[in-house]
Amino acid sequence: MAGSHDDISFLQHSPVFARLAEGHCPEVNFEINGHDYNKGYYLPDGIYPQWSTLVNTIPNSQGEKRQRFAQMQESARKDVERALGVLQSRWGIVRNPALTWSTQKL
Template identity: 60%
Template sequence: MVRTFFRKMLRYLSSEDDSDDDLDEDVEEHCTCRRRKFVRRNHIQGHERLYHDYFVENPVYPSNLFRRRFRMSRPLFLCILNEVVANEPYFVQRRDNIGRLGLSSMQKITVALRMLAYGVSADFMDEYIHISESAAMESLKKFCETIVSIFSAEYLRAPPVNYTINGHDYTMGYYLADGIYHKWQTFVKTTPSPRGNKNKHFAKAQESARKDVE
């Protein structure tokens, strides 16, 4: 089921390039072609800002804010980053044809996680991370594919699920989630501002179990 979820996510993502991709200004184009807008992003500045905000010994934002914004602890993020970089060359920082350093692994993985956690658009993190829309989309696709490849055998097993509630038979599992996630059938979210004993009991039980899952 989890693999199916990631496959649906990948199919859902648009593969179209954005109009402000990082292109070489010196490239000549025919007059009949539409010239794509060039945005000179400072990838190094974007990486340094991210690194000093969250990953130095005394970061700007402490561990509790890291967990809130990344939906995981800093050690877990670094563990995932190291595994992803070791198994997928796309996330290794490289230089382009004229020697400029490209996006770092932290930038690519951070934008992928923010898009998954918050459901934001591909260019939402551009001003902070300094990443184009097309690069953000590519990072998300590569990240999902790599996570499935590395961790599916241990953490994404998704064994067959069969259970009955109120006389109804179910053959799919589900995930307990909070309000930030998409409205998909596989996500069971809590009731905001519950009224009545039934809704209050459900919200309390859901939130208590969700903490263990997270």
């Protein structure tokens, strides 16, 4: 569920986001409206920190272009959440990866 405690817990324990917090991110090159970008980005909901690699939906977006962007972003985020939900329901390792770790590693 979006905005849940598990989302924040995941962020705090994720090596990907730990590297982002340190200013390291995967290099991805793309161009939008004539502007070159070299960092990838993630589509979070509103509970995450304001980092340059986390692109939140535009709240109360005004204008057709911004409304369309917000709609498409929200749609993409929901698609990813659904896909992860399917993976979690089919393979427990995705849902509870620590279950495969040794007691010493935990």
